[in-house]
Amino acid sequence: MRAVLFDMDGTLTDSEKLWSISLDRTAADLGGTLSPQAREAMVGHDMVDSVRMFLADIAPDRTDLDPGAVAQLLTRHTAELFAEAMPWRPGAQALLAAVRASGLRTALVTATHHSLVELALNTLGRNSFDAIVAGDEVTNNKPDPEPYLRAMELLGVSADQAVAVEDSPNGSRSAAAAGVPVLVVPSETQVAPAPGLFFAESLVDVDPGDLRRIHNEHLTAPQS
Structure with missing residues (x-):
């Protein structure tokens, strides 16, 4: 194993709760209320899909709301x-x-746009990742493998040299x-068992050795 690929919201940072606050504020600005069901469905989606689901929930009959303007308001x-x-x-x-101390390479792989990731790096550390892939830097976002x-x-690694750490169904x-074994630590939504997924209740006491065991178990598992 040469690399660990980390999701951000709900995995490294407890920012799904912050997203809930900003979504509620945006809904209030537009004269609506976001339902708990819609909020749960949005976890792990990118901005475009999230705004689409958001508007379908709070204002299904309003044609005057521009999704781009709503996305800007939500981002603000x-x-x-x-x-x-x-x-955290x-x-x-x-x-x-x-x-990082073990010498493994790291990447941050998130559906969140780069401008917000830049703010999150003030907490996560700007030297914590060898690569960052933000939601507005790919053509197809999660759940696509891109x-x-x-x-x-x-x-510069292959799927058989990496492990991912995720919390959401889309991210997993x-x-x-993409062919990467995944340590899933659910936060706001449950993730159904599937091939290549390994589960933990939290990241407390998880160490690089645990990630290596997941990596090795995945490599030696019978292929269906």
Whole structure:
């Protein structure tokens, strides 16, 4: 194993809760209320899909709302929250530090746009990743494998040399479709078992040795 590919929202940072706040503020600005069901469905989606689901939920009959303008409003509210110190997910900071100290290469692979990732790096550390793939830097976002394929290309590794760490159904499908074994630590939504997915309740006490065991188990598993 040569590399670990980390998702951001809900995996390294507890920022899904911040997204919930910014979505509620955006809905209030537009005179609506976002339902819990729609919010849960949006976890792991990129900005374009999220805004589409958001508008379908809060204002299905309004044709005057421009999705691009709504995305800008949502981004502004989110940036205000991301500019503050972002909370880490339990165990995430220690795992990232241990992976870096072990000499493994790292990538941040997120559906969040680059402008917001730049703010998150104030918490995550600007030297914590050898490569970053943001949601607006790919043609096809998660659950398509393109973000993870791009990250591996930037790192110069292949799928059999990497492990991904994810929290959402879309992110897990993206990494698995790229051929990468995935440690799944669900946060806001549950992830169904599937080939190539390995589960933990949290990242507390997870270390590079655990990731290597997942990597080796995946490599030696019978291929269907």
